[in-house]
Amino acid sequence: MPGIRLLAVVLSGIFVSGCDVDVQTDARQGVDRVAEAEKIKALEREWSDLFGARDLDGITALLSRETVLLSPGSTPVTGVNAVRSATEQMMADDSVEVSWSSTKAFVAPSGDMAFDYGVAKTVNPDGSVAEGSYLVVWVKEDGVWKIAADMFN
Numbered sequence: 001m002p003g004i005r006l007l008a009v010v011l012s013g014i015f016v017s018g019c020d021v022d023v024q025t026d027a028r029q030g031v032d033r034v035a036e037a038e039k040i041k042a043l044e045r046e047w048s049d050l051f052g053a054r055d056l057d058g059i060t061a062l063l064s065r066e067t068v069l070l071s072p073g074s075t076p077v078t079g080v081n082a083v084r085s086a087t088e089q090m091m092a093d094d095s096v097e098v099s100w101s102s103t104k105a106f107v108a109p110s111g112d113m114a115f116d117y118g119v120a121k122t123v124n125p126d127g128s129v130a131e132g133s134y135l136v137v138w139v140k141e142d143g144v145w146k147i148a149a150d151m152f153n
Contacts (some may be wrong), residue, residue: 031111040105040116040138043145048099054091060084064139064146072153083150095125100134100152112140113148120152 043062050058060080069077069086077086090098098120105116115137122130134152138145 031107031109033107033109033111036107036111036114037105037116039145040107040114041102043138044100044102044116044118044136047147048101051087051091051098054094056084056088056091059087062147064141064148067147068149070149070151093125097123114138114145 047059047062050062063080063083065080067078067080067083069083071077071086077083100118100120102116102118104118105114107114115135117133117135120132120134122132124130132153134150136147136151137149139148140146
C-alpha cells in the first residue's frame with residue numbers, strides 16, 4: 001500500500017502548510033499561489049481533453065516519475081509505465097466518453113506541491129451518465145507540474 005501512504009503523506013503536508021489559495025503570494029517564497037492554482041486547473045482541462053482524444057502520449061507526459069493511480073476496486077497502480085498501461089485500458093472502449101473539470105485547486109506555500117478536486121462525468125454507449133469526483137495531487141518536477149497521485153470514484 002505504498003501508494004496510499006504516499007497520498008496520505010502528501011495531503012497531510014499540504015493541509016498542515018495552510019495552502020489556501022486566497023493568499024495571493026507567499027512573501028517568503030515569492031509564489032503566486034492563485035496563478036499556480038489556475039495552472040493546475042488548466043492542466044486538468046488539458047488532461048480531460050487528451051483523454052477524450054485518446055492521446056496516450058500526451059497523458060503520459062503529464063505523469064510524475066513516482067505517479068500512482070488509485071481507482072475504485074483496484075490495488076494502487078504505481079509508476080509511469082503501469083499508469084500508462086492502466087490508462088490505455090480505460091480508453092480502450094471508444095464508445096464511452098469521459099470528461100472532468102476542476103472545482104478547486106490548492107497550492108502549498110512552497111509552490112512545489114498542490115492538489116485539486118472536481119467532478120467527472122462518464123457517458124456510456126446507452127446514453128446513461130455516471131457522475132463522480134476525483135482528487136489529484138500535483139508536484140513540480142524540473143519546474144513543471146506533474147501528476148503525482150490520481151484518485152477517482
